[in-house]
Amino acid sequence: MEIVLTNQSAHREALLSALDTFAREKHLAVSVRQAADLALEEHLTNVLHYAYQDSGRHEIRVRLELEQGYLVIEIEDDGKAFDPLSLPEVDTSLPLDQKPMGGLGIHLIRKFMDEVRYRREANKNILHLRKRLTG
Amino acid sequence: MEIQKTVTGDSHEILLSGRIDGEGANRLEEEILKAIRAGAGSIYVNLSGATFLCSAGLRVLLQYWRQMKNTQKTLLATRPSPEVDSVLGTSGFRELIVEKI
Numbered sequence: 001m002e003i004v005l006t007n008q009s010a011h012r013e014a015l016l017s018a019l020d021t022f023a024r025e026k027h028l029a030v031s032v033r034q035a036a037d038l039a040l041e042e043h044l045t046n047v048l049h050y051a052y053q054d055s056g057r058h059e060i061r062v063r064l065e066l067e068q069g070y071l072v073i074e075i076e077d078d079g080k081a082f083d084p085l086s087l088p089e090v091d092t093s094l095p096l097d098q099k100p101m102g103g104l105g106i107h108l109i110r111k112f113m114d115e116v117r118y119r120r121e122a123n124k125n126i127l128h129l130r131k132r133l134t135g
Numbered sequence: 136m137e138i139q140k141t142v143t144g145d146s147h148e149i150l151l152s153g154r155i156d157g158e159g160a161n162r163l164e165e166e167i168l169k170a171i172r173a174g175a176g177s178i179y180v181n182l183s184g185a186t187f188l189c190s191a192g193l194r195v196l197l198q199y200w201r202q203m204k205n206t207q208k209t210l211l212a213t214r215p216s217p218e219v220d221s222v223l224g225t226s227g228f229r230e231l232i233v234e235k236i
Binding site: 012034037038041042045090092093094095096097099101104105107108111112 | 156157187189190191193194197198200201204218222225226227228231232
């Protein structure tokens with residue numbers, strides 16, 4: 001399944017609806033759907049906030065598929081090159097007074113997905129996520 | 136996202152139902168600011184009806200937990216739903232924000 005959003009009208013409702021449909025048709029566990037929901041929300045928010053330096057229309061492609069016991073999600077954008085995995089890991093043991101405000105989004109993606117990989121290909125950022133379907 | 140508010144003295148409870156996504160986090164912030172402007176000594180964000188919580192919501196909770204603490208006041212999240220509890224726990228927020236009963 002592929003859903004195309006744009007930076008000008010991110011249609012989160014359409015993406016959520018597509019994810020719900022995909023989850024229902026593929027009988028995904030609730031925990032898998034929730035992890036995908038969170039990862040998509042976090043990454044799309046970061047793309048919309050940081051990827052574009054112009055006011056032009058840009059497409060963001062979200063692909064969902066099942067592959068060898070995993071839910072595979074790829075999010076592709078044509079924004080400026082940025083590897084979200086280059087950010088330092090968040091230290092979750094820090095007390096609230098010292099917790100950094102930044103980096104929480106990618107931290108949640110790393111924790112809720114089983115594999116997270118980034119690549120830059122043909123001027124596109126591609127975030128590749130995998131979540132085991134069971135266990 | 137639906138919001139219900141209960142005020143008892145200077146204690147304000149904000150009950151959220153639905154998704155605390157980016158837009159939900161903005162609405163939560165508005166309600167917290169209303170409570171602060173109304174002179175709340177303690178603010179409880181009841182998460183029993185929340186079906187989703189993302190980092191934007193965490194940042195709002197953290198920002199105003201700090202602000203209230205700096206003025207010797209209280210902001211705590213209470214009764215997180217299972218979906219929200221896992222996000223709070225994974226990000227290291229659960230033990231520190233949730234009201235211990």
